[in-house]
Every structure is written in C-alpha cells, then in structure tokens.
Amino acid sequence: DVKVTQSSRYLVKRTGEKVFLECVQDMDHENMFWYRQDPGLGLRLIYFSYDVKMKEKGDIPEGYSVSREKKERFSLILESASTNQTSMYLCASSLPRAPYTGELFFGEGSRLTVL
Amino acid sequence: KNQVEQSPQSLIILEGKNCTLQCNYTVSPFSNLRWYKQDTGRGPVSLTIMTFSENTKSNGRYTATLDADTKQSSLHITASQLSDSASYICVVTPRSNDYKLSFGAGTTVTVRA
Numbered sequence: 001d002v003k004v005t006q007s008s009r010y011l012v013k014r015t016g017e018k019v020f021l022e023c024v025q026d027m028d029h030e031n032m033f034w035y036r037q038d039p040g041l042g043l044r045l046i047y048f049s050y051d052v053k054m055k056e057k058g059d060i061p062e063g064y065s066v067s068r069e070k071k072e073r074f075s076l077i078l079e080s081a082s083t084n085q086t087s088m089y090l091c092a093s094s095l096p097r098a099p100y101t102g103e104l105f106f107g108e109g110s111r112l113t114v115l
Numbered sequence: 116k117n118q119v120e121q122s123p124q125s126l127i128i129l130e131g132k133n134c135t136l137q138c139n140y141t142v143s144p145f146s147n148l149r150w151y152k153q154d155t156g157r158g159p160v161s162l163t164i165m166t167f168s169e170n171t172k173s174n175g176r177y178t179a180t181l182d183a184d185t186k187q188s189s190l191h192i193t194a195s196q197l198s199d200s201a202s203y204i205c206v207v208t209p210r211s212n213d214y215k216l217s218f219g220a221g222t223t224v225t226v227r228a
Contacts, residue, residue, distance in 0.1 A: 004158070031214070042119065042204070042218030043159075050214070058215065090158055096213075103149065104206075104216070106158030 003027070006091050006107035013114050019078040021110050023091030030096050032074035033104065034058075034066060037088040046089075049074055050096060081114045088112075118142045121205050121219035128195055129227055136222045138188040138205030146208040150179050150190045153202040153221070162190070162203075195226045 007022035025032065031050050035043040035058075045058030047066040055066050063085060067075045074093075078085055088111050092104040119140045128134045140148070147166050151159035163172045163179040165188070171180045176193045192199055205219040 033214075040124075040220055042220045044218075045215060048214050056214070092158075103161055103164065104151075104159070106160070108158050109156070 004091055004093055004105050004107040006089075006110045008110050009108060011110060011112045013081050013112065015080075015082055015114060017081050017114075019081050019112065021076040021078075021089055021091075021112070023074045023076070023107055024072050025074075025091075025093040025105070026072065027093065027105070028071065029093035029105070030071075031094045032068065033092045033094070034064075034074065034076045035090045035092065036060070037090055037109070043090065046076065078112075081112075083114050086112060086114045118217040119205055119207055119219040121203075121222050123222060124220070125223040125225070127225045127227060130195060130197060132195055134192050134195060134224065136190045136192075136203050136205075136224070138190070138219055140186050140188070140205070140207050140217065140219075142207040142209050142217050143186070144210040146210045146213060148179075148181055148188050148208075149206045150177070150188075151204040151206060153204060155201070159204055192224070195224075197226050197228060200224060200226045 004025045033048040034046040044060050046064050049055045049068040065077045088109050090109050091107040122137045149164045150162045152162050153159040165172050165181045178191045181188045202221040202223045204221045207217045
C-alpha cells in the first residue's frame with residue numbers, strides 16, 4: 001500500500017513564525033501535492049511538483065513556498081505564518097500516467113493553528 | 116464559482132438504511148470522476164473511479180453513477196454501517212490538466228445506531 005507520511009499532525013505557531021510541513025511518500029510517485037482544507041470549501045491546491053526540483057503554483061500559492069530536493073519528499077514552507085493560514089494541510093502523491101491520473105494518495109493531514 | 120457542487124451538505128441516517136449523495140459538475144471535458152471517503156481526522160481515500168464513458172461503478176456497499184449528459188454523479192450507500200460516518204468528496208479530473216483537480220466541498224454523513 002502507498003504510504004504518505006506527514007511529519008506533524010498538530011502544530012501551533014505564532015504569527016510571523018516560519019513553519020515547515022514535511023511530507024514523505026514511499027511508492028516512488030512522480031507527482032506530489034500540497035492542499036489546504038477549510039470547512040465548507042473543497043480542497044484547494046497550493047503547489048504541486050511533477051519531478052525533483054520542479055514545482056508549479058496551484059490556485060492559492062500566496063504566502064507559501066515548497067521544496068522538493070528528493071523524489072520522496074515534498075516540503076511546504078510558510079515564510080511568515082499568519083492567522084488566515086490556520087487550516088488543515090494535506091499532502092498527496094500520484095502517478096502521472098493514465099489510467100492513474102487523478103488518483104491521489106493522501107497523508108493524514110497536518111492541522112496548523114496560527115495564533 | 117466552484118466547478119463541483121455537492122448536496123446535501125450533511126445528512127443523518129439510521130444504521131441499516133440507504134442514502135444517496137449528489138455531485139453536479141461543470142468541468143468539461145474531463146478524464147475521470149472519483150469519489151473519496153474522508154474519515155474524521157484522516158486523509159481522503161479513493162472509493163470509486165469512473166471515466167467519462169462509464170455509467171456505474173461499485174465498491175462493496177458503495178455504488179457510484181455518472182450521467183455525462185447532465186453532468187451529474189451520485190454515490191449510493193446501501194445498508195449503512197456506523198463506519199460509513201465520514202465526509203464524501205466528489206473530485207473531477209479535467210482532461211486539459213490532470214494536475215489541477217476540481218474538488219467538491221463534501222457531504223458529511225452521520226450514521227446513528
């Protein structure tokens with residue numbers, strides 16, 4: 001089974017702090033994604049990566065950056081956390097080739113609270 | 116405007132009863148439509164996948180249907196169990212960009228004994 005592991009399940013940070021969210025997958029998937037999930041909204045794509053050192057902006061990249069130095073690891077960075085970044089963050093991975101396109105394997109999520 | 120709308124937002128059913136969740140989408144053309152189940156505090160897990168040419172797909176007590184003409188999908192849960200309590204999310208993969216999926220906001224199902 002695919003396993004996607006997010007390093008922290010719960011974090012509490014202060015406004016202005018730098019925050020790192022780590023994600024590791026063990027199935028050699030090319031694609032990795034970071035989403036945020038807020039009540040009443042669908043998952044929103046922050047950034048994705050289709051290869052090592054490659055990254056593409058999603059729909060809401062402002063205030064975030066990412067790093068993918070190794071195929072299995074994709075990190076989300078909040079340079080200066082703000083209260084409106086309080087959310088559940090979900091990491092996912094997938095294979096790029098049909099018929100697998102679109103099947104995401106998610107981590108357990110990281111619930112971030114910014115005070 | 117969200118390209119994937121789900122209804123109802125939430126529902127409560129008694130154990131053993133059936134229920135149907137709805138998904139209306141405007142994404143076109145699309146490659147596939149998936150239903151995910153998300154337990155509280157966990158990441159979503161794929162339940163079913165249908166390509167644009169398929170009408171129905173089953174996974175145990177879960178049956179998904181797709182009407183590409185009306186751009187509607189439904190997820191039917193048969194003989195509900197307490198473990199079916201979760202959020203169910205409809206996700207559409209656009210053919211133009213299979214990295215940028217369209218997610219519904221989900222339907223929260225609560226099964227009561």
